[in-house]
């Protein structure tokens with residue numbers, strides 16, 4: 176049963192990333208009323224929001240766009256940075272949405288940032304700790320199970336992080352769509368398309384969070400089976 180769910184989620188997350196890419200490609204062909212590049216859209220949204228200490232950069236890759244609160248940079252992929260499309264405008268505005276969250280001390284972004292160091296440690300070591308605990312359990316069961324519990328706690332931290340990310344992502348998209356509308360960047364039809372593109376981006380985060388939760392339940396289930404023996 177649990178394996179069916181795990182494989183089901185693998186299938187769904189593959190479908191989501193395919194869907195997101197195809198939606199993005201579709202809306203990359205659609206011009207919008209503002210007729211600016213993603214970089215110009217980002218600059219205007221930051222200025223309109225009264226933000227002057229955030230810089231905009233171009234980064235390699237496809238859908239690699241992100242806001243980095245550590246050095247206050249909006250990082251846009253080449254297609255977004257120099258693209259003049261609904262998709263580019265939507266993504267650029269979304270990343271600026273994160274910059275606005277940061278400037279306004281939006282609490283979920285603050286919580287997410289606080290979790291980053293622990294989560295990067297956890298995601299680097301979790302597999303090794305659980306595997307090491309399972310091996311150790313063969314020789315010293317009590318100690319081994321203790322190590323496994325520690326590993327599961329590390330994994331739970333990454334699951335928590337995936338869920339804290341959700342309100343941050345939804346809120347950034349909401350801010351982006353509101354600004355695109357109020358700054359008269361998009362027609363109502365273009366705003367619908369921007370909404371659709373950002374919706375699929377958000378869905379990949381929802382699937383990732385649920386997938387992480389399923390794996391957490393799986394680890395706890397296996398642990399309970401072993402510890403009963």
Ligand SMILES: [Zn+2]
Pocket residue numbers: 269270273343344347
């Ligand atoms: Zn985002």
